[in-house]
Amino acid sequence: MASLEEQRRIDQQNFRNHLATVNEEGKRNWIYPKKPSGRYYKARNIVALLLLAFFFSGPFITVNGNPLLLINIIERKFVIFGVAFWPQDLHLLLFGMLTFILFVVLFTVVFGRLWCGWACPQTIFMEMVFRRIEYWIEGDAAAQIRLNKQDWNLEKITKKVSKHAIFYAMAFLISNLFLAYIIGKDQLFDIITDPPSEHIAGLSAMIVFSGVFYGVFAFMREQVCHFVCPYGRMQSVMLDNNSINVMYDYVRGETRASVKDRYQLENRKATLEDLGFSANEQFGDCIDCYQCVKVCPMGIDIRNGTQLECVHCTACIDACDSVMDKIDKPRGLIRYSSEDAIREGKQKVLTPRVAGYSGILLILLTTFITLLTLRPDTETTILREPGTLYQELPENRYSNIYNLKMLNKTFKEIPIEIKLEQPAGELVSLGSFTSIAPQNAAEGRFLIQLSDSVLTGQQTELVFGIYSGDKKLETVTSGFLGPANNN
Numbered sequence: 001m002a003s004l005e006e007q008r009r010i011d012q013q014n015f016r017n018h019l020a021t022v023n024e025e026g027k028r029n030w031i032y033p034k035k036p037s038g039r040y041y042k043a044r045n046i047v048a049l050l051l052l053a054f055f056f057s058g059p060f061i062t063v064n065g066n067p068l069l070l071i072n073i074i075e076r077k078f079v080i081f082g083v084a085f086w087p088q089d090l091h092l093l094l095f096g097m098l099t100f101i102l103f104v105v106l107f108t109v110v111f112g113r114l115w116c117g118w119a120c121p122q123t124i125f126m127e128m129v130f131r132r133i134e135y136w137i138e139g140d141a142a143a144q145i146r147l148n149k150q151d152w153n154l155e156k157i158t159k160k161v162s163k164h165a166i167f168y169a170m171a172f173l174i175s176n177l178f179l180a181y182i183i184g185k186d187q188l189f190d191i192i193t194d195p196p197s198e199h200i201a202g203l204s205a206m207i208v209f210s211g212v213f214y215g216v217f218a219f220m221r222e223q224v225c226h227f228v229c230p231y232g233r234m235q236s237v238m239l240d241n242n243s244i245n246v247m248y249d250y251v252r253g254e255t256r257a258s259v260k261d262r263y264q265l266e267n268r269k270a271t272l273e274d275l276g277f278s279a280n281e282q283f284g285d286c287i288d289c290y291q292c293v294k295v296c297p298m299g300i301d302i303r304n305g306t307q308l309e310c311v312h313c314t315a316c317i318d319a320c321d322s323v324m325d326k327i328d329k330p331r332g333l334i335r336y337s338s339e340d341a342i343r344e345g346k347q348k349v350l351t352p353r354v355a356g357y358s359g360i361l362l363i364l365l366t367t368f369i370t371l372l373t374l375r376p377d378t379e380t381t382i383l384r385e386p387g388t389l390y391q392e393l394p395e396n397r398y399s400n401i402y403n404l405k406m407l408n409k410t411f412k413e414i415p416i417e418i419k420l421e422q423p424a425g426e427l428v429s430l431g432s433f434t435s436i437a438p439q440n441a442a443e444g445r446f447l448i449q450l451s452d453s454v455l456t457g458q459q460t461e462l463v464f465g466i467y468s469g470d471k472k473l474e475t476v477t478s479g480f481l482g483p484a485n486n487n
């Protein structure tokens, strides 16, 4: 039979053997986190309000007439912070994505999961919207447990029905907004106002999205962070001993002992051994009150060290700070810190790993901004009409026929003029266009007539300038086919 002291140690290691959200029969352990309060919770509320305001107004904000954000996968149109991207800009998008992923990795290496706790939509909607609705209707954790245990009566039916009705309404609203980011607010407005039969696909997407969001926030909850989110799963690769995380200061906190144990010792009602401690045990500041565990929406005990489940929501910091205030000890037994800072008492931010990542990030960012700045407003291809040869004209002149395809990547109409810049020759339009509508493609045909004196062989390179007024938008090259014996 294990001694009290051994039992205490076994209990403290037991967290490694099971998931906090799974019970011994392998069923879901529903988490009832106590409502948090404190300075971090207040700050997170303000950040969440700002982010929610941004999210809800995003589809309606325009920059120079363009939507702020549009991720239209169906029509392959992307607008990020007012800058339009087209399928032809795939290299830019991939580059931007690579830069963003590296930024996330670097940020995580230094600041841990700050994103998860403060800015992730899953945490913000779950903790700041759905959980608050739940507290408002069903009460704090203890009241929720009581309600779930009690028989179905009018109170339980009213609370459960109203909670799930509001949850579904919120999920419906969120899914509409997501759809607005995908198809744009105008198309969304059409789906809402037109007869349902005209937008079967759009309405089906709305219903599916609403169901998914409702399922995530009403039932899946922390399971999304544990099992679905790839960022959460990658934490162990990204974090090191200098990463800043929500940490329990075990140097200061251990050995933990409850207020009751301390009282018994102080009043000589029990010895250290009686209470399961070793003879020379020194007590730390943790009074083993479990307040940090009770508020945790992931159901974990942060005193066991950094864990994959922890989303750095800071609820345990607030809970422990209020305990420290009550027992007259300094705040910060649980705080933002790093493994090394707690063990050695000093925080290193600029490690070789951080410096290396920062250098690569700087190179990627500079390249991305340069590519973005140099990107032309139009994308033009000029190709000789397939299957045609040159045509001989009087006075030793030859002509080729060309197809022109042009894409306007901007949100404004662009007047267009095409000039043959090299070699000297004549461009004869065959019903080409003079302007391109916003976000549109246009096609046209023209002839190029060259004198044999400018031909450099069977193939002569042509250089075209694409102009809008006096502004040159692009330089495009193509080939001119002449007679084989021409040198």
Ligand code: SF4
Pocket (backbone or CB within 6 Å): 246, 292, 295, 296, 297, 298, 299, 300, 301, 302, 309, 310, 311, 312, 313, 314, 315, 316, 317
């Ligand atoms: S351990 Fe603390 S910071 Fe981590 S999820 Fe739980 S309450 Fe939030």
Ligand code: SF4
Pocket (backbone or CB within 6 Å): 248, 253, 256, 285, 286, 287, 288, 289, 290, 291, 292, 293, 303, 319, 320, 321, 323, 333, 334
């Ligand atoms: S809230 Fe603070 S004092 Fe209480 S158990 Fe957690 S770490 Fe210990």
